[in-house]
Amino acid sequence: MEYKAIKLVKRPDITITPDLFETVTLQTSELKDGEILVKQTHMSLDPAMKGWMSPATDSYIPPVALGEIMRSSGIAEVLDSKNEKFAVGAQVMGMIGWTEYAVSTGEGLQILPPGLPADAVLCVLALPGITAYQGLIEMGKPKAGETLVVSGAAGSVGSMVGQIAKAEGMRVVGTAGTDEKCRWLEEELGFDKAINYKSDNLGDALKDATPDGVDIYFENTGGPVQHAAFENMNAHGRIIVCGMIADYNTNTPAPGPNWIDIIRKRLTIQGFAMPDHWDNVPAMSQKMAEYWMNGQIKYRAHTLHGLESAVEGINLLFSGGNTGKLLVEL
Amino acid sequence: MEYKAIKLVKRPDITITPDLFETVTLQTSELKDGEILVKQTHMSLDPAMKGWMSPATDSYIPPVALGEIMRSSGIAEVLDSKNEKFAVGAQVMGMIGWTEYAVSTGEGLQILPPGLPADAVLCVLALPGITAYQGLIEMGKPKAGETLVVSGAAGSVGSMVGQIAKAEGMRVVGTAGTDEKCRWLEEELGFDKAINYKSDNLGDALKDATPDGVDIYFENTGGPVQHAAFENMNAHGRIIVCGMIADYNTNTPAPGPNWIDIIRKRLTIQGFAMPDHWDNVPAMSQKMAEYWMNGQIKYRAHTLHGLESAVEGINLLFSGGNTGKLLVEL
Numbered sequence: 001m002e003y004k005a006i007k008l009v010k011r012p013d014i015t016i017t018p019d020l021f022e023t024v025t026l027q028t029s030e031l032k033d034g035e036i037l038v039k040q041t042h043m044s045l046d047p048a049m050k051g052w053m054s055p056a057t058d059s060y061i062p063p064v065a066l067g068e069i070m071r072s073s074g075i076a077e078v079l080d081s082k083n084e085k086f087a088v089g090a091q092v093m094g095m096i097g098w099t100e101y102a103v104s105t106g107e108g109l110q111i112l113p114p115g116l117p118a119d120a121v122l123c124v125l126a127l128p129g130i131t132a133y134q135g136l137i138e139m140g141k142p143k144a145g146e147t148l149v150v151s152g153a154a155g156s157v158g159s160m161v162g163q164i165a166k167a168e169g170m171r172v173v174g175t176a177g178t179d180e181k182c183r184w185l186e187e188e189l190g191f192d193k194a195i196n197y198k199s200d201n202l203g204d205a206l207k208d209a210t211p212d213g214v215d216i217y218f219e220n221t222g223g224p225v226q227h228a229a230f231e232n233m234n235a236h237g238r239i240i241v242c243g244m245i246a247d248y249n250t251n252t253p254a255p256g257p258n259w260i261d262i263i264r265k266r267l268t269i270q271g272f273a274m275p276d277h278w279d280n281v282p283a284m285s286q287k288m289a290e291y292w293m294n295g296q297i298k299y300r301a302h303t304l305h306g307l308e309s310a311v312e313g314i315n316l317l318f319s320g321g322n323t324g325k326l327l328v329e330l
Numbered sequence: 331m332e333y334k335a336i337k338l339v340k341r342p343d344i345t346i347t348p349d350l351f352e353t354v355t356l357q358t359s360e361l362k363d364g365e366i367l368v369k370q371t372h373m374s375l376d377p378a379m380k381g382w383m384s385p386a387t388d389s390y391i392p393p394v395a396l397g398e399i400m401r402s403s404g405i406a407e408v409l410d411s412k413n414e415k416f417a418v419g420a421q422v423m424g425m426i427g428w429t430e431y432a433v434s435t436g437e438g439l440q441i442l443p444p445g446l447p448a449d450a451v452l453c454v455l456a457l458p459g460i461t462a463y464q465g466l467i468e469m470g471k472p473k474a475g476e477t478l479v480v481s482g483a484a485g486s487v488g489s490m491v492g493q494i495a496k497a498e499g500m501r502v503v504g505t506a507g508t509d510e511k512c513r514w515l516e517e518e519l520g521f522d523k524a525i526n527y528k529s530d531n532l533g534d535a536l537k538d539a540t541p542d543g544v545d546i547y548f549e550n551t552g553g554p555v556q557h558a559a560f561e562n563m564n565a566h567g568r569i570i571v572c573g574m575i576a577d578y579n580t581n582t583p584a585p586g587p588n589w590i591d592i593i594r595k596r597l598t599i600q601g602f603a604m605p606d607h608w609d610n611v612p613a614m615s616q617k618m619a620e621y622w623m624n625g626q627i628k629y630r631a632h633t634l635h636g637l638e639s640a641v642e643g644i645n646l647l648f649s650g651g652n653t654g655k656l657l658v659e660l
Contacts, residue, residue, distance in 0.1 A: 051594075222589060241592045248590075255585030259552060260578075262571045262601035264381075269599040271592035 001028045004307050005099035008070045011063075012053050015249055015318070018311050020053065021070065021098075029103055031082045036106055038076035040096050042118040043307075043328040045072065045314050046127060046156070047245050061275055070098040072310075073127060075118045076109075086111065093121060100307055100330055120292070123156065123299035123325040127274065129288035132160035134277050135240040137168075137287075139270050140216045144169030147210050149229045151197070152220030154181035156325040157242060159189060159299065160288075161218045166190050167296040170216075173209045175202075175225045177320040184323075189298055197221075203228045213237075222246040222254065230257045233265055241271040249318050300324030331358045334637050335429035338400045341393075342383050345579055345648070348641050350383065351400065351428075359433055361412045366436050368406035370426050372448040373637075373658040375402065375644050376457060376486070377575050391605055400428040402640075403457060405448045406439075416441065423451060430637055430660055450622070453486065453629035453655040457604065459618035462490035464607050465570040467498075467617075469600050470546045474499030477540050479559045481527070482550030484511035486655040487572060489519060489629065490618075491548045496520050497626040500546075503539045505532075505555045507650040514653075519628055527551075533558045543567075552576040552584065560587045563595055571601040579648050630654030 002025055010020045028037060052064050052071050064071045074096040078086050083106050086092065094109040096102055112121060123129070135157075136142060148165040152158040153174025162172045162185065174185050175197040182194035193209040195202065206228040213234035219226060223246035233239070247253040261267065274281075291297045302322040304313040309328055316322040332355055340350045358367060382394050382401050394401045404426040408416050413436050416422065424439040426432055442451060453459070465487075466472060478495040482488040483504025492515065495502045504515050505527040512524035523539040525532065536558040543564035549556060553576035563569070577583040591597065604611075621627045632654040634643040639658055646652040 219589065226589070241589050244588075244590045244593060247588060253588035253590055255587065256589050257586055258574075258577060258583035259549065259556070259571050259586050259599075259601070260574045260583055262599060263574060263603060264601070266601045266603055266606060267599075268601075269589075269592060269597075271589070271594075271596050271598075273593060273596055276596060 001101065002026070003028065003100040005069050005097070006307065006311065007067055008053055008064045009066055011055055011066070012050065014251055016050060016053065016315055021311050023308060026099075028101055031080060031103065034083050034105055035103055036078050036083050036086045037080040038092060038096070038102050038104060038109075039079050040074050040076040040100060040102065040330050042122055043072050043074040043096070043098065043310065043330060044122050044127065045304075045310060045317065045326040045328065047243055047248065047317050049314065050248050050318075061273075070310075071095060072097055073122075075112070075121060076102070091116070091118075093126060098307065098310055119301040119303070119325070119327065120299065122327055123301055124160070124288050124292050124297055125285045128156035128325060129160050129297075130277075130281055130284040131157050131242060131274055132164055133284040133287055134274065134280070135218060135242050135272060136161050136164055136216070138277075138280070139272060140218065140238050140240050142168050142170050142216055145171075146215035147171040147173065147212055147234075148216045148218065149173045149175070149206065149210065149214050149225075149232075150218040150220065151175045151223075151225040151229070152243065152245060153185055153191065153194060154323070155220055158218070158220050159185070159324075160297065162191050163189055163297050164291060165216075167291055167294075171210075171212070173206070175206075175221075181323065184300075197223070197225050203231070207232060216240065218242060220245065227257055230261065233261065233267055235265045237265060237267050239267060239269040241269060245318060302326050304328045306330065331431065332356070333358065333430040335399050335427070336637060336641065337397055338383055338394045339396055341385055341396070342380065344581060346380060346383065346644055351641050353638060356429075358431055361410060361433065364413050364435055365433055366408050366413050366416045367410040368422060368426070368432050368434060368439075369409050370404050370406040370430060370432065370660050372452055373402050373404040373426070373428065373640065373660060374452050374457065375634075375640060375647065375656040375658065377573055377578065377647050379644065380578050380648075391603075400640075401425060402427055403452075405442070405451060406432070421446070421448075423456060428637065428640055449631040449633070449655070449657065450629065452657055453631055454490070454622050454627055455615045455618050458486035458655060459490050459627075460611055460614040461487050461572060461604055462494055463614040463617055464604065464610070465548060465572050465602060466491050466494055466546070468607075468610070469602060470548065470568050470570050472498050472500050472546055475501075476545035477501040477503065477542055478546045478548065479503045479505070479536065479540065479544050479555075479562075480548040480550065481505045481553075481555040481559070482573065482575060483515055483521065483524060484653070485550055488548070488550050489515070489654075490627065492521050493519055493627050494621060495546075497621055497624075501540075501542070503536070505536075505551075511653065514630070527553070527555050533561070537562055546570065548572060550575065557587055560591065563591065563597055565595045567595060567597050569597060569599040571599060575648065632656050634658045636660065
């Protein structure tokens with residue numbers, strides 16, 4: 001059977017451009033013993049993918065080799081199976097890549113319970129949810145009554161972070177780049193305050209929104225919010241550094257704050273990446289499922305259509321043009 | 331009995347100047363029940379004292395009130411006692427202040443075992459040693475074979491950090507501001523490498539000295555060493571922020587490094603101050619005594635003479651003019 005896939009053929013300079021990719025037509029192979037054929041239905045687009053396209057660094061995960069199918073996570077249906085662990089018709093999740101079909105040994109694929117909507121899986125139980133849980137709960141160790149500031153609050157991870165924090169009894173302040181996103185955060189997700197970071201008075205607005213200071217700052221963006229939040233940290237505050245999307249598309253990343261306050265306020269700043277925490281993923285997915293079933297988590301997906309929509313669509317993450325978790329329906 | 335003491339009468343603008351202080355002559359009072367009279371023999375001068383002189387911030391310890399005797403730690407001999415816990419002739423340590431004599435209830439004063447040299451107490455068992463132990467061991471969690479970089483390595487804390495690290499089997503690289511200090515670190519204290527940070531090629535020198543990267547960076551200074559060390563951090567590296575002396579005497583502290591590497595390398599950056607860890611001080615002093623008795627710790631004191639030498643002498647800490655732990659013998 002013929003299908004389309006997209007290979008990475010060039011590394012990005014600063015921005016992701018269509019010439020980095022090549023769409024190819026492939027043919028599914030006959031299944032060997034132990035193999036399965038899957039048809040991908042939903043493909044997740046995430047900021048980390050820019051790092052996977054870039055030249056090797058001592059980063060946490062090796063880059064995609066040139067000429068290989070671009071790496072991504074997604075959900076697929078099992079169409080044919082010579083592997084007894086995977087029944088035909090089962091829904092699976094894993095690193096399937098930018099492809100319509102794939103033949104796999106099933107390694108790294110997780111079988112999903114039947115009946116779960118694909119967008120809920122990708123928005124809540126998969127990477128965004130577990131990333132939020134790992135950073136906020138496992139590392140930030142929030143206490144009820146404390147104040148959280150989260151940047152990129154309308155993004156896939158930020159929106160989960162804020163809602164988990166509300167469920168844990170925190171005061172929650174988020175920043176986002178449009179008034180529409182801010183309204184969504186306050187009116188739909190129950191944030192105590194959402195601030196458009198492009199407004200003139202970010203510093204004052206953040207200070208006003210955190211009358212008791214900031215106990216946890218969850219960093220998704222870098223940029224001006226970083227400095228405004230840092231200035232308002234309380235003694236023994238925790239800063240969780242999950243993303244720096246404002247600096248991913250520049251060759252001259254902005255300096256960070258001076259470290260004197262790290263001593264004066266005895267701050268802890270921690271970076272993390274999920275590949276260090278895979279062992280804990282099933283337990284964290286379960287926790288996210290519980291919040292969701294309790295009605296404490298809402299999500300919205302920004303859905304593109306068709307494999308090739310990924311090529312241009314991924315840049316919505318860096319322009320802030322997406323409204324909700326970016327995914328591609330195939 | 332008449333004695334001299336020095337009061338803080340003005341707050342520093344940027345630097346510490348003699349007009350901030352006033353020397354007064356006081357009279358010891360008759361001891362009430364429970365009180366003791368002590369004669370201070372050795373007074374410690376430490377970088378943190380600049381913070382204690384400065385206007386109140388949300389820092390970890392309130393400033394010295396104007397008109398009060400300047401705060402400092404020191405060692406004293408008990409001259410007279412109406413407190414059964416303190417025998418006449420005992421040696422005590424505590425926050426005695428810039429004064430020749432003091433009448434005290436004994437609260438906060440620790441009785442020292444007999445026969446300990448005062449400079450060893452102030453250099454190894456007191457603040458420098460326990461600060462080094464808390465930061466390096468309790469927070470940095472070093473492993474044998476890992477690489478440490480410590481800035482301000484010839485300073486009172488830095489020299490203890492490096493020697494503890496050697497005792498724990500680490501590769502130890504220090505930075506200091508003169509060639510003489512670097513020779514002392516390598517030849518006397520056994521550092522694997524000491525680098526004069528004022529040399530032109532700090533970045534290259536640090537990279538060459540840490541062929542396996544940096545696992546723990548112990549920050550005492552800020553300034554150019556911070557950036558050079560940060561660039562060479564290994565994945566899962568720990569940065570302990572203890573001091574930023576390069577920035578204490580300026581109104582325009584230098585920016586810190588961009589935070590992208592905090593994610594890529596999953597770094598942890600932690601600030602600390604000893605008042606949060608007083609409970610653990612006896613245990614840590616004991617550990618420092620063990621290193622010392624094992625011959626693993628050397629120290630050198632830079633001794634000034636006479637109470638009033640503190641007024642100008644304290645600035646040696648900020649110019650880097652001291653060679654060893656700065657103290658005043660009374």
